[in-house]
Amino acid sequence: MKYFKYFIIFLLILILVSFIFDSQIEKLFFKPQITVIQKLEQGKADKNFEIVLENLEIIWSIVFLNENEVLITERPGRVKIFDLKDKKLIKEFQILEVKHIGEGGLLGTTLHPNFKENNFIYFYYTTVKNGNLINRVERYILKDYSLIKNKIILDDIPANRFHNGGRIKFGPDGYLYVTTGDAGDSQNSQNINSLAGKILRIKDDGSIPKDNPFKNLVYAYGIRNSQGIAWDNEGNLWSIDHGRSGIQTGLDEINLIQKGKNYGWPVIQGDERREGMESPVVHSGLDITWAPADLIHYNNSLFFTGLRGEGLYQYDLVNKKLRVYFFQKFGRLRAITLGPDGYFYVSTSNRDGRGYPREGDDKIIKINPEIFFDFVNYNLEGKDYKLLVADESLEWERGLMFARKMQTNSDYIQTNRENKFDGMIFIFPDKQIRSFWNKNTFVDLDVYWLEDDKIVGKDFLPSIEKTKEIYTLISPAPVNKVIEIIK
Numbered sequence: 001m002k003y004f005k006y007f008i009i010f011l012l013i014l015i016l017v018s019f020i021f022d023s024q025i026e027k028l029f030f031k032p033q034i035t036v037i038q039k040l041e042q043g044k045a046d047k048n049f050e051i052v053l054e055n056l057e058i059i060w061s062i063v064f065l066n067e068n069e070v071l072i073t074e075r076p077g078r079v080k081i082f083d084l085k086d087k088k089l090i091k092e093f094q095i096l097e098v099k100h101i102g103e104g105g106l107l108g109t110t111l112h113p114n115f116k117e118n119n120f121i122y123f124y125y126t127t128v129k130n131g132n133l134i135n136r137v138e139r140y141i142l143k144d145y146s147l148i149k150n151k152i153i154l155d156d157i158p159a160n161r162f163h164n165g166g167r168i169k170f171g172p173d174g175y176l177y178v179t180t181g182d183a184g185d186s187q188n189s190q191n192i193n194s195l196a197g198k199i200l201r202i203k204d205d206g207s208i209p210k211d212n213p214f215k216n217l218v219y220a221y222g223i224r225n226s227q228g229i230a231w232d233n234e235g236n237l238w239s240i241d242h243g244r245s246g247i248q249t250g251l252d253e254i255n256l257i258q259k260g261k262n263y264g265w266p267v268i269q270g271d272e273r274r275e276g277m278e279s280p281v282v283h284s285g286l287d288i289t290w291a292p293a294d295l296i297h298y299n300n301s302l303f304f305t306g307l308r309g310e311g312l313y314q315y316d317l318v319n320k321k322l323r324v325y326f327f328q329k330f331g332r333l334r335a336i337t338l339g340p341d342g343y344f345y346v347s348t349s350n351r352d353g354r355g356y357p358r359e360g361d362d363k364i365i366k367i368n369p370e371i372f373f374d375f376v377n378y379n380l381e382g383k384d385y386k387l388l389v390a391d392e393s394l395e396w397e398r399g400l401m402f403a404r405k406m407q408t409n410s411d412y413i414q415t416n417r418e419n420k421f422d423g424m425i426f427i428f429p430d431k432q433i434r435s436f437w438n439k440n441t442f443v444d445l446d447v448y449w450l451e452d453d454k455i456v457g458k459d460f461l462p463s464i465e466k467t468k469e470i471y472t473l474i475s476p477a478p479v480n481k482v483i484e485i486i487k
Contacts, residue, residue: 048368049326052084052345053336054360059347060166061109062337062364063121070345071142072364073123073337075105075352079147091145097127097136104133108168111174112204120150120204122167123174126159133159137168137178137206153206154217158183158196163225163242167294172235175209176202179239181225186266189222196323197223199239199257199267213260222277223265228295228304229257232317240292242306243284244269252290253280254302254315280320282315293334293349298369305333307349312336314372325372329363331355344369 058075065071068085077098081090098106104126112120121142126135135157141148153176163181171177181190182197189197192214201212201219208217227243232238236256241263243251251270255278257264264277270286273279284290302315309343311327326333334349344367350357 020120042309048371050366051360051363052366053082053087053364054362056080056364058105058349058352059311059335059362059364060105060107062335062345063109063111064337064340065111065142067340070339070364071109071121073106073109075107076100076126077106079106079109079123080443081145093147095123096123098125099127099133101126101133104135104159104161104164107135107164107166110168110170110180113170113174121147122153122168124168124178126164129156135164135166135180137158137176138200139204146455151206153204154178154195154200154202156195158188158194160184160187165223165226165315166174167227167229169229170204171201174204176204177219177229177237178202179226179229182265186224188311189224189265190262190267192216192218192221197221197225197326198239199226199229211259216278217229219259220257220261220263222261222265222267224265227293230295230297230302232297232300236304238295238297240290240295241265241280242291243289249289249308250284250286252284252288252292252309254282254292254304255280282320284309294336296336296338296344298344299373301372302374303336305336305346307332307334307352307354312344312346314369323372330363331358331361338369339366342369343367 010140014052054071056072056074057078059072060075061073065069065081068083069081069090070084071079071081073079077095077100079093079095081092081458082088086266095106106123106125108124110122112122115121121140122137123140124135124137126133128134128137134155134378136152137154138152139150141150157178160181160183163184165178165180167179169177178200180196180198180200185196188194191197193216195217198218199208199220200217201209202217202376203209208215212219221450223239223241224244226239227242229300230238237258239257240254241253241255243249243253253263258278260433262277264272264274264279268274268277268279271279288309289305290309290313291297292309293307295302295304297303300317302317304313304315305311306313306324309324309332310332311324312333314323314325315321316323330346330348331350332348332352332355333346335345335347337345339345346365346367348362348365349355352363355361409483
């Protein structure tokens, strides 16, 4: 009985201390896990970045209107247009219907592919309708720095304080893709008649494409809370998704999305398998939480931001490797986009109620993407190109690599695509030497410059580097087609 009294006193002191030092305890037990030495490679990037905007609040989307002007959304309902050259606010709007509650508010934004002609801009936001919380996609007209309501494109998406999804982008097929969360009810994700827990596909006016798999707006289902989608150069759709939360965290996902497929939530997670359901291409594991927030494709890699994961993540689609950069340097990261100047623009999200705001938060950070790759400069036919240094056997085994020089002119906005190129360089190693490949072999390379499937230049790289440092290029070529051309 005597010791029981001391135990009760000790317990009361512990509870009191926990209230006083709540934030410190939360940091200790709920900070992003970095038990990643065996699962992730810590990135090298700690330079070549610049803070371009600051003192913002929960930036959810970053959209370039032209080479110098950028539009951002803040979750409390604000739309802001900045001149990045002068770092000056041009115009600010408030969307009054927005209900900022929990994870809900003003979320995703995208421009119509023909924005220069029709001035259409789309917003995804949380609002109240007939006393109920819902999410909505609405189209506005943005012209001469005026924002005018045009049309509700999609209404009555289930909403909650948590799991609202919210990313919207036009795909290469010209349709609008919308990610929605399960709105706190995981059973929504398996119900193909519910708009929650899905990737939706709609026409630019809100109507249903004829080839949608279920004859409704649903394109893929079994999603928990996706906030990022992107297309690679072959037109494949990728998404990121939040895994389980609460005491059991982890199992965040990268998925290759296909029409009509079921991505398993809440029935399967991680490496689990079930007939008729798709497992992720890669996941964070049981002990690591990314809390992925936005996604782009760049140079055969997927780049996504981490909220609780507090970093910028790169998943190399060729070598199947995952790396994290700027870990805990800026805190929670949310939006990411590729600017017309070829740089990444990334936002912090330290004022969202789950972060620890730092001086100047929230910020937009401009990052040189070249720091994520090893390049050498190479001149061919009077043109300068950046060649990626390949040190992975998987790259070499593909046999054929090519680089495509990015254009950064105003055509970027018109095409609404992440990468625009003016041609290709192919490096084609000698087959006989390649078959005896090992890390100590020296290899000669023939380099072909092609335009419109015609060889217009040829050069030779002498064997000055070991094979593991061979100068191959950014993306895998369609091998059969290229071999046929070279023959």
